[in-house]
Amino acid sequence: MTFEVIRHQLPLFEEDGRAAATDDEHGRDLYYLPDLPEEDPYAAGHRTCAGCGPAIQYRWVLKAAGQDTVVAGPTGCMYVANSTYLCTPYTVPWAHTPIASGGSFTSGMAAGYEAMIRKGRYPGPYPNILVMAGDGSAADIGIGSISGALYRNHDALFVCYDNECYANTGIQTSPTTPYAGMTTFTPFGKAIPEGKKLPPKNLARMMAEGHPHCYVATTTVGYPVDLMNKTRKGLNHVGAAFLHCYTPCQKGWVYQTSMTVELGRRVVESGLFPVWEYDPQERTYHYFHPPVQRPVTDYLAMQGRFGHMLPEHVATTQVSANRNWEAIGMDVPKTLRDLEDPARHQRLHDEEYSMPLNRGVGA
Ligand SMILES: Cc1ncc(C[n+]2csc(CCOP(=O)(O)OP(=O)(O)O)c2C)c(N)n1
Ligand code: SF4
Numbered sequence: 001m002t003f004e005v006i007r008h009q010l011p012l013f014e015e016d017g018r019a020a021a022t023d024d025e026h027g028r029d030l031y032y033l034p035d036l037p038e039e040d041p042y043a044a045g046h047r048t049c050a051g052c053g054p055a056i057q058y059r060w061v062l063k064a065a066g067q068d069t070v071v072a073g074p075t076g077c078m079y080v081a082n083s084t085y086l087c088t089p090y091t092v093p094w095a096h097t098p099i100a101s102g103g104s105f106t107s108g109m110a111a112g113y114e115a116m117i118r119k120g121r122y123p124g125p126y127p128n129i130l131v132m133a134g135d136g137s138a139a140d141i142g143i144g145s146i147s148g149a150l151y152r153n154h155d156a157l158f159v160c161y162d163n164e165c166y167a168n169t170g171i172q173t174s175p176t177t178p179y180a181g182m183t184t185f186t187p188f189g190k191a192i193p194e195g196k197k198l199p200p201k202n203l204a205r206m207m208a209e210g211h212p213h214c215y216v217a218t219t220t221v222g223y224p225v226d227l228m229n230k231t232r233k234g235l236n237h238v239g240a241a242f243l244h245c246y247t248p249c250q251k252g253w254v255y256q257t258s259m260t261v262e263l264g265r266r267v268v269e270s271g272l273f274p275v276w277e278y279d280p281q282e283r284t285y286h287y288f289h290p291p292v293q294r295p296v297t298d299y300l301a302m303q304g305r306f307g308h309m310l311p312e313h314v315a316t317t318q319v320s321a322n323r324n325w326e327a328i329g330m331d332v333p334k335t336l337r338d339l340e341d342p343a344r345h346q347r348l349h350d351e352e353y354s355m356p357l358n359r360g361v362g363a
């Protein structure tokens with residue numbers, strides 16, 4: 001006898017009609033949070049750094065997913081800091097996977113639950129199945145297993161929490177480390193004054209273009225409602241979904257602990273991390289157009305990992321940001337176009353602002 005596989009449909013949080021929310025002078029809502037579920041599948045009791053972006057993302061994703069969830073975590077900070085012996089923040093089933101096999105392990109869970117429900121060995125409904133992998137895992141060492149799971153279209157959500165480095169082993173460069181981002185493997189010096197020379201891998205775009213039947217989206221910890229709704233959309237989608245979430249790493253990026261969520265806004269407002277959603281039915285991208293467009297220095301100057309940048313490096317970063325504005329269908333204001341000129345940064349540097357002194361990674 002075969003049993004039917006019943007699936008959840010999680011309701012979305014209200015994004016409009018924010019009764020209690022107020023806007024600042026730029027029209028940005030002030031970190032509005034809707035009425036959230038009381039339950040916390042990722043509760044207090046972990047050992048991440050203060051202000052850890054991945055920990056904020058883990059909490060919000062699991063709040064959105066709810067108690068009927070099983071979650072996997074490949075090796076990385078969010079495995080190590082969350083699984084100290086006899087101490088765990090999870091109130092839902094959780095499993096560690098090797099760093100390379102987050103995708104294959106999760107596809108096994110999805111296939112297993114589906115088979116067990118069909119055979120009547122698990123009562124159902126089909127649980128929310130997800131994996132949250134670091135960028136070192138999802139964009140580098142384990143990208144093959146995630147791509148395979150997406151391609152085979154297993155019914156699960158594959159999340160990359162992107163802190164733009166291999167954090168847990170001491171802040172090494174990863175494919176998503178931005179141009180000029182200093183890490184222990186990309187120190188700046190006379191030979192390579194910018195630190196990292198390569199631009200970051202465009203992970204989410206690769207996943208959307210390469211697996212056009214999947215729901216794919218980007219988000220940041222600066223937009224909690226967006227993050228939680230995209231989590232729910234990914235889980236509601238029958239088949240594979242991929243979510244790329246920008247999550248600052250306080251230790252690796254060297255910034256004020258309280259600025260994690262603000263960085264999640266500024267990276268979008270400076271054009272360095274476009275937020276979008278790919279609809280596999282229509283096969284189209286939907287881009288978020290932020291109400292503010294800032295110079296990249298508003299973002300870079302908050303972080304010690306960029307403190308060594310010279311005017312020409314800042315100008316190169318502004319060129320990339322301006323390309324991103326065009327790619328998402330926004331005009332580039334003249335003020336931002338002017339900042340493509342290194343001489344303009346030199347003047348600004350001398351007259352108006354200074355980048356912070358780099359205190360060194362992990363200082
Ligand atoms: C195959 C393999 N290579 C290297 C390691 C060592 N290692 C453990 S955690 C880690 C960092 C993972 O980085 P990321 O996935 O970005 O997660 P984060 O630590 O940044 O949270 C590495 C390289 C490993 N566990 N397995
Ligand atoms: S090193 Fe970074 S990612 Fe790891 S726990 Fe600390 S803040 Fe979080």
Ligand SMILES: [Mg+2]
Pocket residue numbers: 076134135136161162163164165166167174
């Ligand atoms: Mg990482």
